[in-house]
Amino acid sequence: MKTGLALSLVLVATALLSFVWLPFDPAAMDIPHRLEAPNWHHWFGTDAYGRDLLSMVAAGSRATLYVAVAALLVGAGFGVPLGLLAASRGGLIEEIITRAGDVVFAFPALLTAVLIAAVWGPGVVPVVAAVGIFNITVFARVTRGAALGLLHRDFILAARIAGKGELRIAFEHVLPNCLGLLMVQGAVQFSLAVIAEAGLSYVGLGLQPPTPSWGRLLDSAQTMMVQAPWLAVFPGLAILLTVLGFTLLGDGLRDRLDPRLAKEARR
Numbered sequence: 001m002k003t004g005l006a007l008s009l010v011l012v013a014t015a016l017l018s019f020v021w022l023p024f025d026p027a028a029m030d031i032p033h034r035l036e037a038p039n040w041h042h043w044f045g046t047d048a049y050g051r052d053l054l055s056m057v058a059a060g061s062r063a064t065l066y067v068a069v070a071a072l073l074v075g076a077g078f079g080v081p082l083g084l085l086a087a088s089r090g091g092l093i094e095e096i097i098t099r100a101g102d103v104v105f106a107f108p109a110l111l112t113a114v115l116i117a118a119v120w121g122p123g124v125v126p127v128v129a130a131v132g133i134f135n136i137t138v139f140a141r142v143t144r145g146a147a148l149g150l151l152h153r154d155f156i157l158a159a160r161i162a163g164k165g166e167l168r169i170a171f172e173h174v175l176p177n178c179l180g181l182l183m184v185q186g187a188v189q190f191s192l193a194v195i196a197e198a199g200l201s202y203v204g205l206g207l208q209p210p211t212p213s214w215g216r217l218l219d220s221a222q223t224m225m226v227q228a229p230w231l232a233v234f235p236g237l238a239i240l241l242t243v244l245g246f247t248l249l250g251d252g253l254r255d256r257l258d259p260r261l262a263k264e265a266r267r
Contacts, residue, residue: 004252007245015062024052026059027210035228045230047220053231057238060212063124064242067207068193070128072186075135080182082136083143084170087151094144101137109134109196110203117205127206131196135189142185146178180257187250191243198239214239 023043030050038045044053086094107115113130120126147170150156159169200206201215209216214235221231 002252004245004248004250007241008249011061011065011242011245014058015065018058018062022055022058024055026051026055026212028052035224037228038230044234045228047228047231048224053217053234056212056217057214057234060214060217060235061238061242063207063211063213064194064197067124067127067131067197068190071131071135071193071196072190074128074132075139075189076182076186079136079139080143080175083140083145084147084175085167086140086144087147087174088166088170097140097144101140104133104137110199110205113200113205122205123208124206127197127200130200131193134196135193138189139182139185142181143178146181147174150174150177180253184250184254184257187246187253191246191250194239194242194246 028051030046032050033042033046034048034050036042036046036050042052042054044057047053047056082097086097109130112133113126116126116129117123120129151174156169156173159173164172197206197213198215198218201213202219204216204219206215207213217235218232218239221228221235224231
């Protein structure tokens with residue numbers, strides 16, 4: 001967990017620092033110094049237009065963080081209440097929410113982004129909308145499953161005897177007991193959102209120039225893999241370490257918050 005937390009904090013710190021300071025302007029071209037290999041002046045080298053790759057990777061981290069956080073908030077903001085509603089109401093409402101989730105799962109985030117981009121145009125909106133819609137289904141399913149396991153517990157029965165309604169019980173008693181699981185799922189979905197943003201930007205549906213993006217950096221580097229391999233190595237490492245960090249963070253949170261796993265770890 002410590003490794004995952006450290007890598008995650010590095011991403012957040014880099015994104016925040018890029019708002020106030022960067023080694024170079026990521027959009028500034030310097031043709032005489034184009035395609036320079038990593039050196040003391042340009043630690044990550046330069047691209048085909050002489051732009052500093054370290055500055056572009058650092059600036060791309062804030063775009064990645066923005067898209068991932070926005071998609072996570074959309075997914076949790078709508079998915080968690082829907083999951084609680086499905087578990088507490090049951091019947092037709094639960095069936096509708098469950099079947100709607102099945103329909104969403106039938107369309108990958110990339111295909112959903114293509115459909116949204118055809119109407120809205122490429123940019124940050126299709127990425128956030130596509131990943132956010134997919135996250136809604138994930139959080140709804142996770143919340144519903146956790147809530148169904150809690151609704152038959154004694155403290156829930158005591159709340160019903162006290163005269164509390166089902167929705168009030170869901171938000172006051174069930175949701176607090178699901179937060180640990182939702183935090184773990186949030187870390188996992190964050191790492192998946194980073195991959196989705198990079199993939200969508202790679203195919204031209206994500207963030208548009210001049211906003212730096214890790215996926216678009218990989219796209220521009222694919223024709224120069226032999227001549228300038230560093231153009232693909234450093235953005236690829238940024239994606240790899242970010243996904244690894246939040247995946248390890250999710251695993252660590254699961255081990256800490258799950259009493260059974262924590263008990264086994266102490267043995």
